[in-house]
Amino acid sequence: MRLEKYQIDEHNDKLAQQHKRKFEFLAQDVQGVEEIIQKLIKFQIAIPSWALGTGGTRFGRFSGGGEPRNLEEKMEDIGLLHQLNQSSGAISLHIPWDIPENAASVKALAAQYGLKFDAVNSNTFQDQPNQQHSYKFGSLQHVDKAVRKQAIEHNIEVIRHGVELGSDSLTVWLADGSSFPGQLNFRNAFNNTLESLQEIYAALPDNWKVFVEYKAFEPNFYSMSVGDWGQSLLYANKLGSKAYTLVDLGHHLPNANIEQIVALLLNEGKLGGFHFNDSKYGDDDLTTGSIKPYQLFLIFNELVEGMDAKGMDHATGLGWMIDASHNIKDPLEDLLQSVEAIMMAYTQALLVDKKALEQARLENDVVRCQEILQHAFRTDVRAIVAEARLRSNAALNPVQLYRDLKVRESLVAGRGQKTVATGL
Amino acid sequence: MRLEKYQIDEHNDKLAQQHKRKFEFLAQDVQGVEEIIQKLIKFQIAIPSWALGTGGTRFGRFSGGGEPRNLEEKMEDIGLLHQLNQSSGAISLHIPWDIPENAASVKALAAQYGLKFDAVNSNTFQDQPNQQHSYKFGSLQHVDKAVRKQAIEHNIEVIRHGVELGSDSLTVWLADGSSFPGQLNFRNAFNNTLESLQEIYAALPDNWKVFVEYKAFEPNFYSMSVGDWGQSLLYANKLGSKAYTLVDLGHHLPNANIEQIVALLLNEGKLGGFHFNDSKYGDDDLTTGSIKPYQLFLIFNELVEGMDAKGMDHATGLGWMIDASHNIKDPLEDLLQSVEAIMMAYTQALLVDKKALEQARLENDVVRCQEILQHAFRTDVRAIVAEARLRSNAALNPVQLYRDLKVRESLVAGRGQKTVATGL
Amino acid sequence: MRLEKYQIDEHNDKLAQQHKRKFEFLAQDVQGVEEIIQKLIKFQIAIPSWALGTGGTRFGRFSGGGEPRNLEEKMEDIGLLHQLNQSSGAISLHIPWDIPENAASVKALAAQYGLKFDAVNSNTFQDQPNQQHSYKFGSLQHVDKAVRKQAIEHNIEVIRHGVELGSDSLTVWLADGSSFPGQLNFRNAFNNTLESLQEIYAALPDNWKVFVEYKAFEPNFYSMSVGDWGQSLLYANKLGSKAYTLVDLGHHLPNANIEQIVALLLNEGKLGGFHFNDSKYGDDDLTTGSIKPYQLFLIFNELVEGMDAKGMDHATGLGWMIDASHNIKDPLEDLLQSVEAIMMAYTQALLVDKKALEQARLENDVVRCQEILQHAFRTDVRAIVAEARLRSNAALNPVQLYRDLKVRESLVAGRGQKTVATGL
C-alpha cells in the first residue's frame, strides 16, 4: 500500500488554515525558524524492522492484525510511515529475522520507498533452529571458544548482509551476562567479550562503525556483560576509532541521569548511536515521549549542544533509531507518535538560547538557567514540526491521516488478521 | 519415575557420620532444637505446576530436556522433589494450563505422591485459543462488562476445579493495568476490579480463601490495578473476611521494605499467602535465597513473630508457595535450592531469641538488637534442616542425590529432549 | 518591604502588548478560558514558613543573605510573593520554629498581607533545647510511654496555636522508624503510633482535619512508621472522618506511580493535602516542576478529575502547600518558579478534554488517550496563567519584577548578609 499524493494534499489542505495561523504566531517569536525547519527536514529516524509487529512480554502477546509477514512488507510499512511524516527514511534490519534473500531487489524496493539502510543488528540472544551451539549461557562472553566463534561469525555474516544493502554500521547488543552470583567470572567474561568484539571489529569495512550497546538488566538478572556506559566505553576505547557506544533510553538503572551520560560520551568522541523509547520501570519499550518528555528534551539539549561543539552534523553524526515494543497500540500509530515526540524534543532543543544559557551558567544563575531551558520546553512547537512536514510533502497530522485513510484496515484486508511479524 | 527407599537410605548412610557430627555440634548450642525440627518437618512449600519447565523471557527461552508434558508428569516431578526433601508436599495448579480432565484420578495420583492441592490460580493475563473476549486491555478492570464477566466466570470455573481436587483457596493475580498515562481512569479501574472481585468472592465456598496478589509493574508498564500491598489490602478489606493479601517477593518497587509489609499485614489479620523467589531488579523470579538471603531471613523473622503473636500455625496459617522462573537452571534443582533456602531462613527465624530481642528493643539498644538477629542468621543451620529431612526419610543432600541418581537423564530418556512444559 | 501598586503596574504595562498577543492567540483555541482563569485566580498555594531561608544537606548549608529572622519577616516574605503572583495567599507554620508569641498581632499582620493560615506542622523529629525526652528513637511510636506522651502533647499544643491563628488543620509528619533490621517491633511501632494519633485526634476541634503524611525513607534508613500511602490510609481510616492522607511528591520509592495513588485516595475520600516539590533520587526537595513536569501534570489531571467526581472545590477541597528546600537558589525566586509550575500544570489539567478522554478510554483507544492528554500538556499555557495574575493585580512575570526591583538586595540591606532562618 502506498499513499497517493492527492490524499496527503487533501488532508493538508483541510488543515492548512489552522496550521498557518499557529505557525505564523510561532514564527514571530522564534528566532531562526527557517534554519530550524531545514534541520528538521533533514533529520531522519530509522525504524527497526522488528517494531512493525505487535510486541509482547513473557506473559503473552496480543497480536493485532495486518502485521508484515516478510521483509518486503516491513519496508512497505516503513514506506507508509515515511510518506506520512517524511522523517522515517531509514530501516534498521535485524538478522536473522530479516535476511535479505536478494539484496539487489531489496535495495531497489527500499529506493522506491525512499529508505536508507541504517545499522544492521545481530542476534545472539536467541537460538535459531539448527544452530550448532546454544546461547543459553552467553555468546561473545561464552566460556567455550566454539560458541564465541559461532557468535563472531554470525556478526561477520551480518556485516556482509549490511554491506550488500549499503548499510555502514553494525549494532551489537548482547544479552550476555549472568542471572546468579557466582555464575560468571566477571573478568573472564569481560576479556572474552572484548576478544570476540575485536575479531568482529577486524572484519569491519573501513567506512563502517560498530555500536556497542549496553543494558543494565534483562534478560540476565544478576549481571550484564555490557551493563552500563562505563563498560561500553571501555570496550569501544579498546577496540579503536570505529567503535562507539550506543545509548538506549530504557537500558539504565532507576534514576540514572542519561543526559549527562550523553554529554560525556560526546565529550569523549565516543557516542555513536541512539535508541529511542520511553520507560518507567525498566526496558519497558514504550512510545518515545509518553512517560518522560522533559527527559527527552534534556537529552536532545545535550545532543545538540555536544554535536555542535564537536562540529557534528545533527542528521548524520549519530545513528538515530527507535527501539520500542508495541504491545497495546497499533505499531504504526505508535511509531508516528514516537517520531513526533522526537521531532518536538529536537525542535525545543534547537530553540534553547545557548548563548544566554552559557552566560547564566557562568554567573551560577541557576534560576535563569532553568528559565531558559524551560522556556524552550514550554513552547508549543508542534506547528514548527508540522511546517517541516508540510514542506516535505508529508502530512500535517500523520496519525489523523493514517486513521482517515483506514490504513490498518487495508493492511488487515491485504495480509490477514492473524499474521505475526518476527521480533519480540 | 519414583525413587526407591533404598536409594535414599544409601545416600543418607554415606553422609550420616559427617552429618551427625555437625548436627550434634549445633544441637549443643541451639535451645529447643527438637521443637524446631518438628516445625520444620511440618512445614511444606507448594510447588506451582508452571515451575517445572524451563522459563523464559520475552527475548527467548532455552528449553532443557525432559520437561513434563502434562499434569500427571508435573505431579510426578513434584512427587520426586517431595521424596528428596519431604518439604514440597503440595502442588499449586494453574488454570487453564492444568485443567484436570478427570479430577478423581488426579486426586488419586496426588495421594500416591503424598501431595495436597494448594491454592488454584486463574489466568486472565493471556488469551486462550477460542476465547470470546481478549484480555489485551485487562480483565476484571475492563471497561467492557462482557470482558469482566468472562474473566469472573473463568475465576469461578477455577474455583470449581479447585473444589473437585480438595484445594481451599484461589489466588488471583491480575496483569490488569495500563502502559500509558491517560489510558485508564484509575478510579473506574479500581471500582470495576472491586466489583468483579466481589462476584468471584460470592462464589467462594465457605471454607475457602481468596488471595489478592499485587505487583508493581509488568506486564503493564505504567500502572497496575493491584499494584501494591495498600491496594491489595483495600480490596481484601472491602471483600470480607475470606479475602487476604498475597505477597510475592519480586513484586515491589526498588528498595521496598517487604518485611515491614508482612508485619503490617499480619497485624491487620490480612496476610494470606506468600510467593517465594528472589530478584535484583524486578520480578526476576530467581531461585529463592540466591540474591538476598538476609532479606529472606528478615521476612521469616516477621512471619514467625507475627504468626506467633496471632496464634497462627506456621505450617497451615498461610499459603506458602514458590513462584519462580527457571531460565538457566534445571527446574528441579532450582526448586530444591529454593526450598533449602526457605527452610534455612525459617530455621534461623526460629532461632532468634525473641525475649532478648524484645528486651533490647525496649531499651532502644539497637546494637544488641542487631547482634541478636545476626547471631541467628550467622548460625550455620544446615545440619538442623538436614536432620529434619533425615527424620522424614528424605535425603540429607537432595541436590546431590538428584544428580547421583541421574534423575534428569532419566526424565529426558522417558519424555524426550524437546518437550516444552506449559507456563511462562 | 512591600511593593507599591505602581511598581507592578509599570511592569505589567511594559509587557502588556506582548502578553495580549499571546493570550488572545491562546484564547481562540481554548474552550472555557474564562472559567479556567477564574479557577486559577481562586487557587492558592500555601508557603511553609521554613522554605524562606536557605536549606541545606547533612554535608553543609550555603546561606544566602537577607533571610527572615523571625515569624514576622517570614510573613513579610510571603506577603511579597503573594503580591508578585497573587497565588501564595497562605502560610503554613511549623512549631516550634514559629511559635507566635502574640497570636492577635500575628493574625493582624497576616491580614495586612492577605495571608491565611494553612495547616500547622508539628515537629517531633528534632530535640529542642530543654526538652525532657529525646526523639532519637522516635516519638509517637516510641517504646516509652512518656516519650509518646510528650510528643502527643506537643501536637496538641500545635493545634492550640493553630486555633488561635485561625488554621483548621494539623499536618503530622513523623520521622519515626528504624535504621536497622531488628531495631523495631513493627507491629508495636504501628500500634503505638496509632494510639498516639488517636489521642491527638481526640484533641482536634470539630472543624479541623489532621493530615497523616507518609515518607518512604530518611531520616530513618531501614523502615518508616508511616512509610507509604497504604500505611497512612490505614491510620486515617482507623482514626476517623477528620483524618486524611497527605501526599508529598518526594516521599516515594523509585518509579512509584504517584498519580495513581492520588486517584485512589480521592476515590476513598481520604486525600487531604499535598506537598509540592520535585525530585530525581529521594526527598530532594527541588523546585516543583524542575525535574518531572509531565508527572506534575499527570498528578493534576487526577486531582482535577477526582475532585470533580467527588464534587470538591479545587481551591479549598485539599490543602495545597509547597514543601521544598532551597539549597542553591534564592528561596523567593525558587518559590515563584514552583508556584508558576503548579499553576501551569493545573491549567493544563483543566484543558484536558475529559469527555473525549473518557470516550477514548471506553474504546481502549490508547493512542488517542495519549494524544488528548499530551495535547493539553503541549499547549503553551503561560499566557493563561499570566492573564490570571494580571486580573489579580499581580505581575505578568513575577521573577523578572522581583529582579528588576532588586528585592533580594533590599532584604539583605535590611536584614543583613548573615541571617539564618530557622528550618532545615
Add this chain to the structure above:
Amino acid sequence: MRLEKYQIDEHNDKLAQQHKRKFEFLAQDVQGVEEIIQKLIKFQIAIPSWALGTGGTRFGRFSGGGEPRNLEEKMEDIGLLHQLNQSSGAISLHIPWDIPENAASVKALAAQYGLKFDAVNSNTFQDQPNQQHSYKFGSLQHVDKAVRKQAIEHNIEVIRHGVELGSDSLTVWLADGSSFPGQLNFRNAFNNTLESLQEIYAALPDNWKVFVEYKAFEPNFYSMSVGDWGQSLLYANKLGSKAYTLVDLGHHLPNANIEQIVALLLNEGKLGGFHFNDSKYGDDDLTTGSIKPYQLFLIFNELVEGMDAKGMDHATGLGWMIDASHNIKDPLEDLLQSVEAIMMAYTQALLVDKKALEQARLENDVVRCQEILQHAFRTDVRAIVAEARLRSNAALNPVQLYRDLKVRESLVAGRGQKTVATGL
C-alpha cells in the same frame, strides 16, 4: 583511656573454652585455616576520624556523650578499637576537621596506639569560616578559575599534611555537580574537574596514590561531576598511573551490581580504595553488613579473586576504610560491628573453593556455582575471626568487652556528656 592487657586476658579466659570448641569444630572442615588466620591478622581497616562522633541527617542530630573533642581524642578512640579487635590499626584524617597542629607529636601518639595514617581526605563540599571563595556551586568543576584554584590548593595542602604524617594517599570526594537541569554545562564541568585534578596530581609525591571517589547523588540532586565508576575511571585513566577509583558501597543507583564494578576495576588495574558501609536507599551510611551481608560477601569474593589474579597483597593492595555515619548507635560499637562484618565477609571469601568454582563455571553448572559460593557464605566463620583476634591479643568478643568495661561511661566521665565531634 587505654585497656590493660589483663582486662583483655580476663575476658578471653572467660570465653576461651566455648571459643575453643567452636574453632576446633570449624578447623576440622576448613582447609588452610592457618593461612586464613594469618591473612586475617594482617588485614587492617582504617577508621575515618569523622566516624567517632554521632552523625546526623539534615533533619537533626542526636548526640551521644563522650565524643572526642580533638584529633588526639579521636586517635585515642581508634586506639581503643584497635586494642579490642587488632583490626583497626589505621586512621584516615579529614582536613580541615583534623589539621594536625604538631605533626611530630601526632605521629608519636599514633605510634603509641599502633596506628598508621591511611589516606587523607580533602573537603571542598563545605565552606570554612574565612574562606575566600564559596563552594556553593562546586569546587574543582567551578566555572570560576579562582574557586578551582582555591580548591586545588586546599588539596595540595592536604597532601602536605599527609606527607608529614606518613600517609601515602589522597582521597578526593567531590560534592560537585548540579541540582537542576541546565545548571551545568556537563562537558565543561568534566573538563574543568579533570584539569583541576591534573594540577593536584602533579603535586602528588612519587610514592603516593590519589583515589577519585564517585557518588551517584547527594548533596547534588540532579547530576554529580564524578557520578559513577565510569566517570571516575575516565578521570583516573587520564590522570595517570598514580590515580585510582575508590568505591564507596553507598554511592550507587538502586540495584547496581557493585561486585561486578569491583571486578572490572581490578581487571583494569584501577581499583584503589574501598569505603565500607551499608545502605538500603541511598548513601545511608549504616553499619557495614547490617543490611546486605550477602552483597558484602560477594564483593569480597571479587576482591580476593581479583587481587589474587593480579598478585596484589590483600592487606596492602587497596586502601580499606570504613565510611559510615552513626546516627543512633554508639559510634565505637557501630565500628566494632562493621569491622566484624568485614572480617567475616573476608573470611568467607577466603573459604570459597576457587578451583571448584572455576570448574563449575567452565561447565556452566550454575547450580553448583551457587552451591559453592553459598557453602562459604553459610559457614559460620565467627570462630575463625575470633581466633585471629585471640592470636593478636585482641578480645574474643569486642563489643561485649567494650560494654563490660563500661568504656563509653568512662569517656563520658572524662570528656563530658555534651561534646560534639567534628564531622557530619
